Amino acid sequence: MLDPAATQMRAWRCHAFGDYHALAVETLPVPVPREGELGVAVCAFAPGFPDMLMTQGLYQLKPALPFTPCAEFSGVVTALGAGTTGFSPGDRVMGVVRFGAAAGALTVRATDCLPLPERLDFAQGAAFLIAAKTAYVGLVVRGSLQRGETLLVHGASGGVGLAAVELGKRLGATVIAAASGPEKLAVVAAKGADHLVDYRDGGFRERVKALTGGRGADVVYDPIGGDVFDESLHCIATFGRLLVIGFASGRIPQAPVNYALIKQIAIIGVRAGEYGRQNPQGGAAVNAALLELARRGELTAHVHARYGFERLIDAFDDIAGRRVIGRLVVEAE
Numbered sequence: 001m002l003d004p005a006a007t008q009m010r011a012w013r014c015h016a017f018g019d020y021h022a023l024a025v026e027t028l029p030v031p032v033p034r035e036g037e038l039g040v041a042v043c044a045f046a047p048g049f050p051d052m053l054m055t056q057g058l059y060q061l062k063p064a065l066p067f068t069p070c071a072e073f074s075g076v077v078t079a080l081g082a083g084t085t086g087f088s089p090g091d092r093v094m095g096v097v098r099f100g101a102a103a104g105a106l107t108v109r110a111t112d113c114l115p116l117p118e119r120l121d122f123a124q125g126a127a128f129l130i131a132a133k134t135a136y137v138g139l140v141v142r143g144s145l146q147r148g149e150t151l152l153v154h155g156a157s158g159g160v161g162l163a164a165v166e167l168g169k170r171l172g173a174t175v176i177a178a179a180s181g182p183e184k185l186a187v188v189a190a191k192g193a194d195h196l197v198d199y200r201d202g203g204f205r206e207r208v209k210a211l212t213g214g215r216g217a218d219v220v221y222d223p224i225g226g227d228v229f230d231e232s233l234h235c236i237a238t239f240g241r242l243l244v245i246g247f248a249s250g251r252i253p254q255a256p257v258n259y260a261l262i263k264q265i266a267i268i269g270v271r272a273g274e275y276g277r278q279n280p281q282g283g284a285a286v287n288a289a290l291l292e293l294a295r296r297g298e299l300t301a302h303v304h305a306r307y308g309f310e311r312l313i314d315a316f317d318d319i320a321g322r323r324v325i326g327r328l329v330v331e332a333e
Contacts, residue, residue, distance in 0.1 A: 001332065002041045002104040004078040004089070006030055012312050015066045017057025020316045023069070025309075032079070033107045038087055039079035042332045043122035043154050044306075045101040046072040047049055047315045048130065048159065048328075049248060054099060055316075063099050073101040074116055074125035075332070084110050092116035094125035096133075096273065102312055104332055111280070113216030114287055117295045127159065127301035127327035130272070132290050135163035135221075135299075137272040138243045139171065141286065143219045147172030152208055152217035152232070156186035156193065159327040160245060163304050163326060164221045165191045170298055173219070178204055180322075187302060187325050205235035216240060226251035233259055240265045302326030 002009055013026045033039040051070045053059040074094040077087050087093065087110060095113035102108050116125040139145040151168040156159040156177035168175045169192040177193035179185050185196045193212050197204045208217055216237040222229055226249030229242075230253045233256070237244055242265060255267050276283020293299035304326045307315050 001043050002030070004041060004076075006104075010309065011068045011103035013066045014055045014069055016188065017055065017062070017065070020052055020055040021313055023055060023313060028103070031107045033081035033084070033319045035082045036109055036111075037107045038077050038084060038093070038110050038113060039081075039105065040073070040075040040093060040095070040113075041078050041105050042073050042075040042101060042103060044074050044126035044329050044331045045070045045326050046126040046130075046159075046329050047102070047312060047319065048072065048327070049246075049319055051099075052316045053321055061098060068100045068103050070102040070330075071099060071135040072096050072126055072130050074122045075105075077131075078105070080110075081107075083290060086110055087113065087115075092122075092125075094120075094129055095130050095301040102330070111284070112222045114291050115243055117291070119297055120294065120301075121255070123303050123306050123331065124301050126329050127303050128294060128299075129290070131159035131163040131301065131327065132167075132293070132299050133266050133276075133286060134160045134245060134270065136286055136290055137275050138221055138245060139164060139219065139274075140289075141169055141275065141282070142268050142270050143221070143241045143243050145171050145173055145219050148174075149218035150176065150215075150237070152176045152220045152235070153193075154178050154220070154222045154228050154232070155248060156188045157325045158167045158223065158248075159301070160223050161221070162188065162191050162326055164298065165193050166299055167293075168221075169193075170293075176208055176217060184325050191302075203231060204233050205292050208235040212237070219243065221245060224249045227253075229253040229255075233265075236263065236265055238263050238265070242267045244269045247315040264326040303329050305329070306331055 077091040093113045151173040157179035176195045178197040223245035225247035
């Protein structure tokens with residue numbers, strides 16, 4: 001961890017959108033928190049697929065160049081901006097910024113941080129919030145998943161997928177989880193999935209229909225898009241909810257609205273971070289629920305691997321190569 005008295009820090013910097021291999025470590029001044037902000041010495045940060053896309057200029061948010069990538073972090077509070085309450089120097093925290101976490105220190109709005117529960121180390125804290133919040137906003141707030149319903153989770157071995165499997169079981173759903181290969185599916189099974197679907201076996205819709213007695217899934221959680229979205233329309237139950245989480249496949253699908261009409265399904269967009277920005281009261285309620293789940297150990301983060309600060313590019317290579325189960329974490333200074 002960076003010395004709280006330090007005035008300089010190392011940070012990964014992106015000077016041009018394109019190849020993330022061009023990212024470089026530079027020395028920058030430690031930022032000073034403004035009103036309502038915390039200064040945090042970063043202990044760990046968790047690079048993800050959206051962070052990689054942002055460096056390539058392929059994400060919906062394009063920061064002004066140059067910028068420091070990565071959104072999710074954990075660390076220790078070192079300073080408080082004017083009027084900031086709720087935290088003190090020395091507190092362990094986990095939080096999310098739009099970008100800027102791949103550094104020795106950062107500033108963050110206090111409302112975007114949570115206390116780091118004692119049962120979590122810094123790596124687990126860095127990997128918790130985005131996945132857990134996406135699952136909670138998707139399944140509880142937007143998808144209204146009910147006890148006894150069937151939930152189909154796509155990309156179930158990824159960070160947001162594993163969180164959805166675990167939370168779905170906590171909510172009393174029957175969980176059908178889809179991923180590729182026995183290694184990934186073994187981790188998914190350990191999170192509590194009732195049924196496993198291996199994408200390598202081919203299409204999944206007949207398997208889902210067979211498992212549901214022909215009804216289909218009540219809620220589909222889809223961070224992949226593309227062909228997975230298209231096929232999901234053929235194994236979703238009447239009155240079902242298809243949650244659009246992202247497009248890891250690289251193709252944004254087109255929804256046939258007549259099909260939505262005939263089956264009376266809802267296609268629902270889920271942007272967990274934006275939900276809190278647009279609805280601060282609702283976002284605060286989500287944060288409180290997530291903190292309680294984390295404190296009780298009922299929602300966890302699966303850390304696939306931990307890298308030293310110099311290995312961010314290696315982490316992005318593993319993400320691009322789809323070799324990650326859960327989340328990767330880079331540990332800071």
